[in-house]
Amino acid sequence: xxxxxxxxxxxxxxxxxxxxxxxxxxxxxxxxxxxxxxxxxxxxxxxxxxxxxxxxxxxxxxxxxxxxxxxxxxxxxxxxxxxxxxxxxxxxxxxxxxxxxxxxxxxxxxxxxxxxxxxxxxxxxxxxxxxxxxxxxxxxxxxxxxxxxxxxxxxxxxxxxxxxxxxxxxxxxxxxxxxxxxxxxxxxxxxxxxxxxxxxxxxxxxxxxxxxxxxxxxxxxxxxxxxxxxxxxxxxxxxxxxxxxxxxxxxxxxxxxxxxxxxxxxxxxxxxxxxxxxxxxxxxxxxxxxxxxxxxxxxxxxxxxxxxxxxxxxxxxxxxxxxxxxxxxxxxxx
Amino acid sequence: xxxxxxxxxxxxxxxxxxxxxxxxxxxxxxxxxxxxxxxxxxxxxxxxxxxxxxxxxxxxxxxxxxxxxxxxxxxxxxxxxxxxxxxxxxxxxxxxxxxxxxxxxxxxxxxxxxxxxxxxxxxxxxxxxxxxxxxxxxxxxxxxxxxxxxxxxxxxxxxxxxxxxxxxxxxxxxxxxxxxxxxxxxxxxxxxxxxxxxxxxxxxxxxxxxxxxxxxxxxxxxxxxxxxxxxxxxxxxxxxxxxxxxxxxxxxxxxxxxxxxxxxxxxxxxxxxxxxxxxxxxxxxxxxxxxxxxxxxxxxxxxxxxxxxxxxxxxxxxxxxxxxxxxxxxxxxx
Numbered sequence: 089x090x091x092x093x094x095x096x097x098x099x100x101x102x103x104x105x106x107x108x109x110x111x112x113x114x115x116x117x118x119x120x121x122x123x124x125x126x127x128x129x130x131x132x133x134x135x136x137x138x139x140x141x142x143x144x145x146x147x148x149x150x151x152x153x154x155x156x157x158x159x160x161x162x163x164x165x166x167x168x169x170x171x172x173x174x175x176x177x178x179x180x181x182x183x184x185x186x187x188x189x190x191x192x193x194x195x196x197x198x199x200x201x202x203x204x205x206x207x208x209x210x211x212x213x214x215x216x217x218x219x220x221x222x223x224x225x226x227x228x229x230x231x232x233x234x235x236x237x238x239x240x241x242x243x244x245x246x247x248x249x250x251x252x253x254x255x256x257x258x259x260x261x262x263x264x265x266x267x268x269x270x271x272x273x274x275x276x277x278x279x280x281x282x283x284x285x286x287x288x289x290x291x292x293x294x295x296x297x298x299x300x301x302x303x304x305x306x307x308x309x310x311x312x313x314x315x316x317x318x319x320x321x322x323x324x325x326x327x328x329x330x331x332x333x334x335x336x337x338x339x340x341x342x343x344x345x346x347x348x349x350x351x352x353x354x355x356x357x358x359x360x361x362x363x364x365x366x367x368x369x370x371x372x373x374x375x376x377x378x379x380x381x382x383x384x385x386x387x388x389x390x391x392x393x394x395x396x397x398x399x400x401x402x403x404x405x406x407x408x409x410x411x412x413x414x415x416x417x418x419x420x421x422x
Numbered sequence: 423x424x425x426x427x428x429x430x431x432x433x434x435x436x437x438x439x440x441x442x443x444x445x446x447x448x449x450x451x452x453x454x455x456x457x458x459x460x461x462x463x464x465x466x467x468x469x470x471x472x473x474x475x476x477x478x479x480x481x482x483x484x485x486x487x488x489x490x491x492x493x494x495x496x497x498x499x500x501x502x503x504x505x506x507x508x509x510x511x512x513x514x515x516x517x518x519x520x521x522x523x524x525x526x527x528x529x530x531x532x533x534x535x536x537x538x539x540x541x542x543x544x545x546x547x548x549x550x551x552x553x554x555x556x557x558x559x560x561x562x563x564x565x566x567x568x569x570x571x572x573x574x575x576x577x578x579x580x581x582x583x584x585x586x587x588x589x590x591x592x593x594x595x596x597x598x599x600x601x602x603x604x605x606x607x608x609x610x611x612x613x614x615x616x617x618x619x620x621x622x623x624x625x626x627x628x629x630x631x632x633x634x635x636x637x638x639x640x641x642x643x644x645x646x647x648x649x650x651x652x653x654x655x656x657x658x659x660x661x662x663x664x665x666x667x668x669x670x671x672x673x674x675x676x677x678x679x680x681x682x683x684x685x686x687x688x689x690x691x692x693x694x695x696x697x698x699x700x701x702x703x704x705x706x707x708x709x710x711x712x713x714x715x716x717x718x719x720x721x722x723x724x725x726x727x728x729x730x731x732x733x734x735x736x737x738x739x740x741x742x743x744x745x746x747x748x749x750x751x752x753x754x755x756x
Contacts, residue, residue: 105618282686283617283654284439310647312682317651320617347718348646351725352616364718364745372743382716384681384698391685409706411698 108355113329115149116142116346117307118371119169120193121331121338123153125378125400129167132180137370138334143185144362145350149215149329151191152177157200171204177212189214193245194235196220196228201235208239215241218269222252225260229267236268243271243305243329249289250280250393257289261296271303271329272296276318279311279341279390286318290325305329308344310336311390313382315344320352334363335371337378340396341386379403384411392418442689447663449483450476450680451641452705453503454527455665455672457487459712459734463501466514471704472668477519478696479684483549483663485525486511491534505538511546523548527579528569530554530562535569542573549575552603556586559594563601570602577605577639577663583623584614584727591623595630605637605663606630610652613645613675613724620652624659639663642678644670645724647716649678654686668697669705671712674730675720713737718745726752 118138119130135152142150153169161170168176172192181190190213194201205216216235220228228244235242244264249257264272274286274293281289293304306322308315308331319330332346347367350358375381385399388411398421402414452472453464469486476484487503495504502510506526515524524547528535539550550569554562562578569576578598583591598606608620608627615623627638640656642649642665653664666680681701684692709715719733722745732755736748 105616282439283651284658312685313644313647313650313679316647317617324618345647345721348721351646351721361746361749364749367718368743368745384701387679387682387685409702411702412695415695415698 106354108353109323109328110355111328112323112353112355113148114346114349114353114358115151115191115305115329115331116147116333117151117331117343118333118335118337118346120151120153120191121333121343122374122378122380123167123169124339125337125380126374127166128153128169130169134370134374135169135180136182137366139181139188141334141362141366142188145346145359146355146357147188147346147363149189149191151193151217151331152213153192155192155194155199155201155204155216157198157204159200160198172213174206174210174212181212184212189241191215191217193217193219194231196224196231199231201231205235205238205240211240213240215243217243217245217273219245219247219275221247222249222256222260225263229263232264232267232269241271242269243273244269245273245275245307247275248277248395249275250278250285257292258296261293265296265300265302269302271305273305273307273331274322274327275307276309276315278393278395279309279315279386280393281308281318282312282314283318283321286321287325290322290327294326303328305331307331309338309341309390309396310343310382311341311386311396313387315342316348316352319344319349323353335367335375337371337374337380340380340400341382341390342380385414388415388418394418440688442687443657443662444689445662446657446687446689447482448680448683448687448692449485449525449639449663449665450481450667451485451665451677452667452669452671452680454485454487454525455667455677456708456712456714457501457503458673459671459714460708461500462487462503464503468704468708469503469514470516471700473515473522475668475696475700476522479680479693480689480691481522481680481697483523483525485527485551485665486547487526489526489528489533489535489538489550491532491538493534494532506547508540508544508546515546518546523575525549525551525577527551527553528565530558530565533565535565539569539572539574545574547574549577551577551579551607553579553581553609555581556583556590556594559597563597566598566601566603575605576603577607578603579607579609579639579641581609582611582729583609584612584619591626592630595627599630599634599636603636605639607639607641607665608656608661609641610643610649612727612729613643613649613720614727615642615652616646616648617652617655620655621659624656624661628660637662639665641665643672643675643724643730644677644716645675645720645730647721649676650682650686653678653683657687669701669709671705671708671714674714674734675716675724676714719748722749722752728752
């Protein structure tokens with residue numbers, strides 16, 4: 089809890105919050121991150137509704153789902169948006185809006201990227217987001233190179249960074265910054281990061297990224313009701329792409345809300361009404377079954393810097409709502 | 423969206439988040455702010471449960487309710503905790519814990535403070551929190567003087583500050599800093615403030631307060647899911663008392679969660695389990711009827727810097743959930 093000096097503040101917090109940065113992009117990850125709560129079984133109607141809301145809302149990128157290996161994951165167990173076949177996307181997105189670029193996430197070592205990701209000129213997809221854990225950096229760099237060579241925009245989303253020791257993070261960021269990747273994301277997988285930690289990490293990310301002309305993105309989770317605040321911090325520090333999801337739909341506590349982002353960013357191209365309408369008509373009706381959004385078990389996994397898996401499982405038991413029992417359980421598993 | 427320079431950050435965001443500040447106090451306002459959602463009709467059982475959780479949780483202050491005039495407000499329409507008679511408090515709080523100080527809020531011009539607030543030595547209450555709008559500063563200062571002379575700790579909670587022009591705010595803060603008040607609160611009544619605005623305002627509050635040795639407090643609302651983040655910002659900037667409520671219970675979108683505060687503050691005196699248990703057993707069961715907590719209409723009043731009243735009313739109609747209609751309605755009332 090460092091105290092900011094008054095002299096530093098005067099310079100830093102001058103009133104500049106009515107402007108907008110035209111270079112700042114919004115990526116809507118509603119279906120990709122939300123798909124983690126329903127095995128990616130979204131109806132065509134919902135996928136189309138989210139796309140149309142992105143289009144009408146002026147959103148820059150829409151992430152449809154994963155590009156998972158169908159050798160590793162069964163088509164019986166998972167819906168189409170785990171695999172994002174070109175034909176499935178084209179079937180649902182009938183009226184294309186070229187201003188909304190499509191993105192998919194490709195998990196390192198869980199994607200047959202050589203075969204399943206076709207050259208960009210044959211694809212409806214514009215951006216491949218490569219997700220990797222710290223031990224997968226070389227494999228992730230191979231995937232970055234492959235996607236880059238095929239003509240895609242690329243991001244690297246280094247997951248679970250809150251568990252990565254500083255020297256390894258520095259080494260990873262240096263390797264990634266030297267790769268052909270376009271954007272390096274700070275990903276708060278566990279929703280564990282407080283503002284000071286976000287700023288500390290972003291300072292590190294910028295240090296490596298800027299030396300190689302890379303951009304910085306922010307993907308936040310709302311375990312501690314800090315997703316929007318942490319995303320604002322990333323914007324203030326110079327991030328140029330930020331993730332939101334409609335109604336906050338995403339794994340566990342969910343993500344920063346797209347509707348909050350649009351209301352905060354004063355770029356006139358962004359329109360909030362189509363997003364509010366999509367949330368009301370298509371997203372909120374899913375909440376009862378999908379059980380995403382702030383809840384104390386998710387808060388506690390965030391506080392304790394754990395994967396939300398245990399909280400998601402607990403919330404599906406009859407003990408849901410017994411917070412002390414959950415807290416005791418996860419403390420005991422140490 | 424000012425960009426913080428790297429050189430400034432290195433100094434400011436050094437890793438200091440594992441320590442704690444022994445001077446930092448937590449005030450639980452569950453019943454006072456939450457009472458705005460049920461006309462202060464809490465059962466004795468719930469008041470006792472919140473008190474016992476404060477006691478077991480190591481919380482420094484518990485705000486019980488208002489000290490409202492019973493000439494202005496009917497005992498038929500409002501529950502006991504609108505008035506906080508000494509006898510009512512003593513009836514419910516059977517086992518006193520001297521380490522939990524009791525506070526009440528006294529609204530300027532809505533409190534018969536000369537008669538209804540007895541000398542401190544006859545009272546179970548330790549702190550009078552005087553709430554005032556900008557046009558009531560002289561009347562508020564009379565109340566501060568009265569409470570101070572009677573022996574109470576005092577705070578001034580200047581409401582709706584997001585609507586106050588800068589010159590008036592500076593004048594008010596200077597007058598309040600010169601008064602005998604102990605603590606000046608930044609109150610984000612409408613949940614409208616972003617981090618940069620919080621920092622800008624707190625810089626101003628500290629400027630006036632520090633010249634007269636006053637402390638600074640923070641009371642946040644969660645309309646934009648920024649209550650906890652803004653409270654953290656206030657802590658980083660040097661606030662010495664912060665408000666939380668259990669389960670976030672409070673008007674409209676509610677407040678910063680007490681359980682989040684306790685998990686963030688690393689003072690070993692704070693215990694989270696008793697608070698989690700109280701939230702599970704006594705607070706969450708109220709949610710269905712009281713309808714507090716994040717919801718898009720509250721978010722929109724925050725974004726538009728409006729009193730949450732219109733959103734609270736809207737959420738009690740059959741149109742609840744039709745966010746676009748609500749947005750259009752409040753834009754039309756400009």
